[in-house]
Amino acid sequence: MVEHLHVDGEEPCxxxxxxxxxSNATAVRLESDEDARALIPYLDRLKLIxxxxxxxxxxxxxxxxRILREAxxxxxxxxxxxxxxxxxxxxxxxxxxxxxxxKPLSAADVDAALARWPHHYQGAADAAVPIWKLRHG
Amino acid sequence: MYKYDEYDQAMVEARVAEFSDQVRRRLAGxxxxxxxxxxxxxxxxxxxxxxxxxxxxxxxGTLDSRQMRMLAHIARKxxxxxxxxxxxxxxxxxxxxxxxxxxxxxxxxxVEMHAIQTSGNCIRNISSDQFAGAAAxxxxxxxxxAELLRQWSSFxxxxxxxxxxxxxxxxxxxxxRAAMRLHxxxxxxxxxxxxxxxxxxxxxxxxxxxxxxxxIKDFVPLDDLLSYTEAxxxxxxxxxxRDNIYKARIKILVHEIGADEYRRQVEEEFAHVKTLGIxxxxxxxxxxAAQFAPPPLDVSAPDDVDRSDPDFAVWLDQNVxxxxxxxxxxxxxxxxxxxxxxxxxxxxxxxxxxDLAETYSHDELRVTHAQNIVLPHVxxxxxxxxxxxxxxxxxxxxxxxxxxxxxxxxxxxYCSLANARSIPVAQKIATRFADLGRQKxxxxxxxxxxGCINACGHHHAGHIGILxxxxxxxxxxxxxxxxxGAEDVSLGAITGPGFDxxxxxxxxxxxxxxxxSERAEGERFVDTFRRVGMAPFKxxxxx
Numbered sequence: 126m127v128e129h130l131h132v133d134g135e136e137p138c139x140x141x142x143x144x145x146x147x148s149n150a151t152a153v154r155l156e157s158d159e160d161a162r163a164l165i166p167y168l169d170r171l172k173l174i175x176x177x178x179x180x181x182x183x184x185x186x187x188x189x190x191r192i193l194r195e196a197x198x199x200x201x202x203x204x205x206x207x208x209x210x211x212x213x214x215x216x217x218x219x220x221x222x223x224x225x226x227x228k229p230l231s232a233a234d235v236d237a238a239l240a241r242w243p244h245h246y247q248g249a250a251d252a253a254v255p256i257w258k259l260r261h262g
Numbered sequence: 263m264y265k266y267d268e269y270d271q272a273m274v275e276a277r278v279a280e281f282s283d284q285v286r287r288r289l290a291g292x293x294x295x296x297x298x299x300x301x302x303x304x305x306x307x308x309x310x311x312x313x314x315x316x317x318x319x320x321x322x323g324t325l326d327s328r329q330m331r332m333l334a335h336i337a338r339k340x341x342x343x344x345x346x347x348x349x350x351x352x353x354x355x356x357x358x359x360x361x362x363x364x365x366x367x368x369x370x371x372x373v374e375m376h377a378i379q380t381s382g383n384c385i386r387n388i389s390s391d392q393f394a395g396a397a398a399x400x401x402x403x404x405x406x407x408a409e410l411l412r413q414w415s416s417f418x419x420x421x422x423x424x425x426x427x428x429x430x431x432x433x434x435x436x437x438x439r440a441a442m443r444l445h446x447x448x449x450x451x452x453x454x455x456x457x458x459x460x461x462x463x464x465x466x467x468x469x470x471x472x473x474x475x476x477x478i479k480d481f482v483p484l485d486d487l488l489s490y491t492e493a494x495x496x497x498x499x500x501x502x503x504r505d506n507i508y509k510a511r512i513k514i515l516v517h518e519i520g521a522d523e524y525r526r527q528v529e530e531e532f533a534h535v536k537t538l539g540i541x542x543x544x545x546x547x548x549x550x551a552a553q554f555a556p557p558p559l560d561v562s563a564p565d566d567v568d569r570s571d572p573d574f575a576v577w578l579d580q581n582v583x584x585x586x587x588x589x590x591x592x593x594x595x596x597x598x599x600x601x602x603x604x605x606x607x608x609x610x611x612x613x614x615x616x617d618l619a620e621t622y623s624h625d626e627l628r629v630t631h632a633q634n635i636v637l638p639h640v641x642x643x644x645x646x647x648x649x650x651x652x653x654x655x656x657x658x659x660x661x662x663x664x665x666x667x668x669x670x671x672x673x674x675x676y677c678s679l680a681n682a683r684s685i686p687v688a689q690k691i692a693t694r695f696a697d698l699g700r701q702k703x704x705x706x707x708x709x710x711x712x713g714c715i716n717a718c719g720h721h722h723a724g725h726i727g728i729l730x731x732x733x734x735x736x737x738x739x740x741x742x743x744x745x746x747g748a749e750d751v752s753l754g755a756i757t758g759p760g761f762d763x764x765x766x767x768x769x770x771x772x773x774x775x776x777x778x779s780e781r782a783e784g785e786r787f788v789d790t791f792r793r794v795g796m797a798p799f800k801x802x803x804x805x
Binding site for chain 1: 267269271272273276277282283284297300301383413414416417418419420421422423424425488495499500534538539540543544545546551600
């Protein structure tokens with residue numbers, strides 16, 4: 126169910142500063158304290174945005190991901206760092222479609238986590254139909 | 263009250279399955295305690311000094327008798343036959359085994375209850391006015407708004423790893439019975455041009471840096487409620503401090519950038535979020551609101567109460583409040599017997615309160631942030647019978663809002679964060695002031711005790727507050743005066759050097775004596791304090 130697990134050998138991500146200064150790179154890495162909105166003018170030419178999770182408790186990346194998806198970004202959105210299996214369902218709802226966990230995840234655990242929730246209460250960056258909409262058609 | 267539909271039920275059952283799996287992985291050693299901690303915390307499971315503590319959510323403090331009986335069942339089967347009602351209108355159990363937690367959550371799910379988001383750095387249980395739907399002074403029942411927020415905030419994918427915990431309260435009356443402005447977001451439902459909307463106060467809180475929430479938006483229409491809340495949270499999630507746990511609450515962000523700048527950022531985010539279509543249609547609010555329809559109360563029920571039993575009359579005057587429907591009343595059951603542990607109830611007492619609710623209160627109960635229980639819809643004609651049954655169970659202490667109606671955190675008797683014990687201090691104060699005549703002479707006096715600076719016992723908001731600290735290895739108690747969590751919200755000020763356990767009781771007695779000698783006609787303790795200031799009290803305490 127995970128579209129991409131971490132793939133080696135692709136174009137390396139450049140930092141946000143490097144990207145903004147002159148780069149023609151198509152892959153950029155956003156640290157947790159960097160403003161995702163800085164990338165909005167360039168979304169068309171980006172193929173990969175990697176968002177850092179330096180610690181699982183640092184939840185800023187969830188907002189960064191949603192902001193990018195809400196701005197129309199359709200490329201790969203990768204969560205990198207302290208990514209735990211119990212966070213993946215939330216990350217997916219925020220728009221992440223690939224995961225580069227520092228500690229390897231068990232594919233079976235990931236599939237179980239993603240299959241856990243039959244529905245969702247609120248709208249987010251995924252295609253899930255919120256429960257209120259299911260109730261009212 | 264709100265009844266789960268198939269979707270709500272499926273969500274709590276999925277949660278039980280998820281947590282059962284997480285506990286299994288922890289017990290099997292597949293995940294570390296460090297990794298398990300945020301997972302168990304999002305299910306209300308804390309590791310305390312002696313055992314696990316499980317905190318069960320009571321959304322906006324509302325329960326029916328079936329749910330209340332389940333709380334008694336859990337106390338009997340999995341704990342030591344009692345539970346502790348908390349200042350967040352929840353209940354917690356102090357002696358839980360980790361391996362029992364999944365079964366407890368399954369039992370809760372069978373009566374439409376859960377422990378979702380009762381801890382962790384996420385949006386916590388939404389609290390509300392314990393008199394909602396019954397109070398004579400409310401403009402509407404705030405609970406449909408709270409339920410809308412409960413659903414929106416449950417398993418919120420963006421806001422489950424916030425800088426710090428996040429507490430929301432919703433009220434709809436001028437009298438604030440929920441300490442609304444001491445929440446991360448306090449919402450007051452107000453009326454404008456014939457429509458109801460939400461006034462948003464953001465950035466309040468207690469803890470080591472108490473703040474009263476400033477008004478951020480005076481009127482958010484119902485159709486924007488979730489978008490606006492989402493915008494408030496997104497600004498916090500992105501810019502709240504994460505470098506220091508003690509500065510991570512939203513109050514610090516709002517304070518550091520200022521209410522105007524915070525408002526500007528929220529408005530900008532809201533303009534964007536509003537375009538996302540996350541607000542449900544009015545039909546969803548109406549569906550929820552219909553379930554909070556007032557119970558069928560007989561408006562011609564007799565309004566007179568026979569006061570000939572003097573003990574009953576004392577309780578009637580102290581613990582019974584006006585209901586919006588004639589012939590009816592709101593009963594507050596005190597969980598503060600003299601010498602008892604504030605907020606504790608045995609399984610037998612919980613069962614009795616469930617029985618009374620089922621027979622006399624249209625099957626409804628409420629938990630109050632002051633750690634008492636409310637029967638919201640009682641016929642006046644039944645009050646004497648209810649009182650007799652409560653009295654037999656040790657639940658008829660007539661001390662609501664008096665000095666012995668103490669809010670106290672669990673303190674060092676249970677809590678791993680505490681610096682000092684709270685419960686024995688509460689017991690000593692209640693015992694010193696046990697004489698009811700003396701308590702009534704002192705009038706409304708809200709006394710609140712925290713065993714550490716985290717302020718779970720709301721000491722900043724007490725007319726008299728006590729903060730337990732650790733002073734060179736011994737418990738020391740600081741005294742605060744002049745706080746309030748009500749509509750006259752204020753933060754207490756420290757009197758001066760602290761006291762030992764007996765010294766604090768003596769100091770309170772000197773403070774109350776001073777009040778009696780200084781007060782003007784009709785003044786409550788806090789009114790006198792505000793008029794005369796700290797100096798005379800300081801003089802009385804320290805000489």
